[in-house]
Amino acid sequence: MNKFRDFGFILKEVSRLYTRRFEQRARSLGLTLPQCKVLVYLAKNEGVSQARLSELTEVEPMSLVRILDHMEEEGLLERRDSPLDRRARSLYLMPKAKPIEDSIWSISDATRGEAFAGISAQSAARFIAVFEQIRLNVVGLESLPAAPTVVPIAERQRRIRGALQVKRRQRRGAKS
Numbered sequence: 001m002n003k004f005r006d007f008g009f010i011l012k013e014v015s016r017l018y019t020r021r022f023e024q025r026a027r028s029l030g031l032t033l034p035q036c037k038v039l040v041y042l043a044k045n046e047g048v049s050q051a052r053l054s055e056l057t058e059v060e061p062m063s064l065v066r067i068l069d070h071m072e073e074e075g076l077l078e079r080r081d082s083p084l085d086r087r088a089r090s091l092y093l094m095p096k097a098k099p100i101e102d103s104i105w106s107i108s109d110a111t112r113g114e115a116f117a118g119i120s121a122q123s124a125a126r127f128i129a130v131f132e133q134i135r136l137n138v139v140g141l142e143s144l145p146a147a148p149t150v151v152p153i154a155e156r157q158r159r160i161r162g163a164l165q166v167k168r169r170q171r172r173g174a175k176s
Contacts, residue, residue: 018115021111021114021115025110026104029100029103029107034057034064038057039093039104040104041053041056041057042091047090049082049089049090049091050064050089071097075096076093076094077093077094077097078092079092
């Protein structure tokens, strides 16, 4: 098994399993993952517009509206006129949301604790640092055009030899 080759598959599988475990725990609060994301991101970005919150959470705008409507009905948030754009509404958490946010972070801590079971604190910290660097590397690639398909070395060498032969023939033809 080539662990470097399987990196993407491992990453996806861990993400899927980790998310599923988090969602199992969140259901005890009557929350879904998108609801948790909205509440936590809103706590970190109070005054944000719905459009920006949708971008931050990667929750579709139509789904976000339903989540926000429900949260507003529950008294967890309020929409206020934006001081920057009279067409937009800014979002703010109500004090009632704080205990729920704290519970979400507790669920996150417990899920992370399970994931890192049997791994030393030092190894876990190093893993997170390396993983953060990988994330930064990948974020930096978003603005770049897609890379060409990787050509195996043997095929690349064959193409180079062919191109060199063509150039030699052209040179010989130019000398005649």
